[in-house]
Amino acid sequence: MTQCKECGNGYEVGVREFCSEDCFKKNIQKRIDDATANEKSHTSKLTKEDS
Numbered sequence: 001m002t003q004c005k006e007c008g009n010g011y012e013v014g015v016r017e018f019c020s021e022d023c024f025k026k027n028i029q030k031r032i033d034d035a036t037a038n039e040k041s042h043t044s045k046l047t048k049e050d051s
């Protein structure tokens, strides 16, 4: 069983590394948002805390 990289659920057959196309798309969208945010807040948001 593989674990979905988006929601953490285990799955047998999924899309790439995700349990469903929904999670796959969500993850892609997040990456796009992240990239956009990084560009926009290039200098002002250097202290982003990720635990």
Ligand SMILES: [Zn+2]
Pocket: 004, 005, 006, 007, 008, 009, 018, 019, 020, 023
């Ligand atoms: Zn999922």
